[in-house]
Amino acid sequence: MxxxxxxxxxxxxxxxxxxxxxMLHNIGATTPEKSLSLPxxxxxxxxxxxxxxxxxxxxxxxxxVESSKTEGVDKYHVTLDGIRKVLSMYS
Amino acid sequence: MxxxxxxxxxxxGIARHCEGLAKALSRQGHExxxxxxxxxxxPYYEEIDGVKIYRTAAELGHPNFxxxxxxxxxxxxxxxxxLSKEVEYDVLHVHDWLTAPAGISxxxxxxxxxxxxxxxxxYGRSSLHSPDSYAxxxxxxxxxxxxxxxIVTTEFMRREVCDHFRAPWEKVKIIPNGINLKKFPxxxxxxxxxxxxxxxxxxxLVLCVGRLxxxxxxxxxxxxxxxxxxxxHEAKFVIVGDxxxxxxxxxxxxxxxxxxxxxxxxxxxxSELVALLMSADVLVVPSIYEPFGIVALEGMAAKVPVVxxxxxxxxEIIEHDKTGILVHSRNHESxxxxxxxxxxxxxxxxxxxxxxxEKVQKTYSWESIAMKTVKVYKEVVG
Numbered sequence: 001m002x003x004x005x006x007x008x009x010x011x012x013x014x015x016x017x018x019x020x021x022x023m024l025h026n027i028g029a030t031t032p033e034k035s036l037s038l039p040x041x042x043x044x045x046x047x048x049x050x051x052x053x054x055x056x057x058x059x060x061x062x063x064x065v066e067s068s069k070t071e072g073v074d075k076y077h078v079t080l081d082g083i084r085k086v087l088s089m090y091s
Numbered sequence: 092m093x094x095x096x097x098x099x100x101x102x103x104g105i106a107r108h109c110e111g112l113a114k115a116l117s118r119q120g121h122e123x124x125x126x127x128x129x130x131x132x133x134p135y136y137e138e139i140d141g142v143k144i145y146r147t148a149a150e151l152g153h154p155n156f157x158x159x160x161x162x163x164x165x166x167x168x169x170x171x172x173x174l175s176k177e178v179e180y181d182v183l184h185v186h187d188w189l190t191a192p193a194g195i196s197x198x199x200x201x202x203x204x205x206x207x208x209x210x211x212x213x214y215g216r217s218s219l220h221s222p223d224s225y226a227x228x229x230x231x232x233x234x235x236x237x238x239x240x241x242i243v244t245t246e247f248m249r250r251e252v253c254d255h256f257r258a259p260w261e262k263v264k265i266i267p268n269g270i271n272l273k274k275f276p277x278x279x280x281x282x283x284x285x286x287x288x289x290x291x292x293x294x295x296l297v298l299c300v301g302r303l304x305x306x307x308x309x310x311x312x313x314x315x316x317x318x319x320x321x322x323x324h325e326a327k328f329v330i331v332g333d334x335x336x337x338x339x340x341x342x343x344x345x346x347x348x349x350x351x352x353x354x355x356x357x358x359x360x361x362s363e364l365v366a367l368l369m370s371a372d373v374l375v376v377p378s379i380y381e382p383f384g385i386v387a388l389e390g391m392a393a394k395v396p397v398v399x400x401x402x403x404x405x406x407e408i409i410e411h412d413k414t415g416i417l418v419h420s421r422n423h424e425s426x427x428x429x430x431x432x433x434x435x436x437x438x439x440x441x442x443x444x445x446x447x448x449e450k451v452q453k454t455y456s457w458e459s460i461a462m463k464t465v466k467v468y469k470e471v472v473g
Contacts, residue, residue, distance in 0.1 A: 018335045026159035028152030031131050044154055080131060081333075084358055087102040088302045088334040 017055035018085070020045065021064055025078050025086040032068050035075035093167065093194050094186040097127040097144060098361075103302060104268065104385045105186050105210050111269045115461035117141035124178065126171055128163060145170055157226050160189060167193040175201060182206060182468045188213075188227060191234035198237065204471035207238035209248060211382040214255050215403075216306060232256045239471040242464070244268045244383040245404035251382075264467050269457040270388045274365055284370040288329050288354060295326045295434055298371035298395070300364065300386050301378070303334030308377035308400065310340060311423045315377075316349045318427035323434045328353045329371075331364065368393035373433045373440075379420045381405050387415070388455055391447035396440040398429035414447040 023045050029036045041056075042049050056076055059065035064082030067074050078086070092113055096106040113123045117140060129135060129146040137144050147170040149163035167190060175197075183205045185194035191207065198205040213219065213227040235241055235256045241263045243249050249263050282292060290296045297319065301307040309330060319326050330340070330353065337355065344353040359367070368374065374390035376399035383404035390397040391414065399405040400420035409415035416432055419425035433440050 014335050015338065022156070023154035026152050026154050026156060028149060081358070083130070084101075085333055085335070087096070087100070088304065088332075 029077045035077035092125045092184045093190040095189040100130040111457040113142045115457035164193040188231040204239040208242040247403045266463045269460040281370045295372045300331045303337045306380040308379040312377040314423035315427035391451045396433045
């Protein structure tokens with residue numbers, strides 16, 4: 001919904017990592033119990049792991065995503081700040 | 092009441108609107124059930140000030156926004172189906188398109204009237220730029236078609252809904268947004284609050300509050316900074332809110348040559364926002380699309396002079412040079428003129444504040460808005 005919101009204006013498009021954040025949110029990865037591994041995120045978003053991984057790192061540095069280790073696997077979920085970030089686009 | 096946002100799940104103005112209306116209806120003796128979406132860490136059911144709040148988890152998700160919306164509507168429907176076994180509802184009140192599919196299904200299932208409040212339209216927000224945008228526009232049309240009555244908050248929105256969706260004029264009622272005046276204390280420790288944001292006693296605090304998305308026009312305010320600083324070197328700008336445009340706006344601020352004059356706070360809690368509003372020297376609402384503009388009302392209630400663009404509802408809330416200053420939208424020079432006008436004349440600003448507060452107290456109390464809403468409910472219940 002946010003992409004190129006205002007046709008004809010000079011506003012930039014939604015950054016790729018924010019689009020990934022929206023997808024993680026919409027998939028439902030919003031709590032540690034519902035967190036997703038990199039292969040799961042790749043399958044849901046149809047993007048390569050090499051594309052997704054740096055975006056996740058960026059989102060984690062911004063505090064919008066957290067990672068946790070489950071049975072030795074890194075899994076990712078959207079934080080409360082991340083949820084707010086996503087919701088700010090949807091209204 | 093069906094809404095996708097209800098405090099503490101706050102996206103935009105809808106959450107506060109639903110909370111204010113629900114609590115006022117409850118105070119007036121009506122039984123109000125709010126069905127909404129969950130937020131991690133918040134109970135799935137609670138009763139606050141007589142309002143029963145049912146928060147629902149979308150147990151299935153999808154990366155596509157529209158599909159996700161349809162999925163959570165399905166789970167809202169399931170929740171309402173369970174509730175309807177125990178409660179007999181008289182009227183369904185749906186807020187915006189996001190929960191309309193569930194509301195429409197339920198209207199037909201229960202054979203009860205549906206009232207729809209249109210807070211904004213996709214047409215107004217985005218000019219229908221993509222397939223998703225057209226889909227949202229279609230759902231919005233469908234919801235206005237199915238609604239027994241439509242509530243909008245301003246004359247501007249009534250025209251938009253009637254023109255764009257071809258809704259009959261008499262089907263659309265105007266009931267403004269409200270404001271809870273009790274949340275504004277008589278006074279706050281202005282100095283302490285300003286210091287928290289790096290504002291010294293001799294400096295002027297220019298405040299802007301809103302989601303950081305293009306429709307809020309924050310970029311124009313940042314571009315106005317040099318013209319304001321030229322006349323008021325002591326001015327500092329605090330921008331409250333978050334959104335996908337934030338990094339771009341930070342870049343614009345850095346490019347303005349006045350980066351040190353501009354602070355971005357991100358999201359701040361409601362109580363802190365009230366304190367900050369009450370500590371500001373001027374509140375700027377630089378929107379380029381604003382169906383209502385509740386932040387302007389909050390400024391008026393917080394006794395801070397408001398400078399706003401003359402778009403949408405803002406032009407109806409504010410009377411130029413009487414309850415605030417109206418300026419041209421998408422025009423940083425005009426914005427700078429408005430801010431300078433307020434900062435240059437403290438006597439006039441005080442007069443604006445007094446007039447604005449009187450208008451807010453008279454027109455925008457939730458009690459009066461709840462009474463008008465009940466009148467609409469009675470019309471559809473028959």
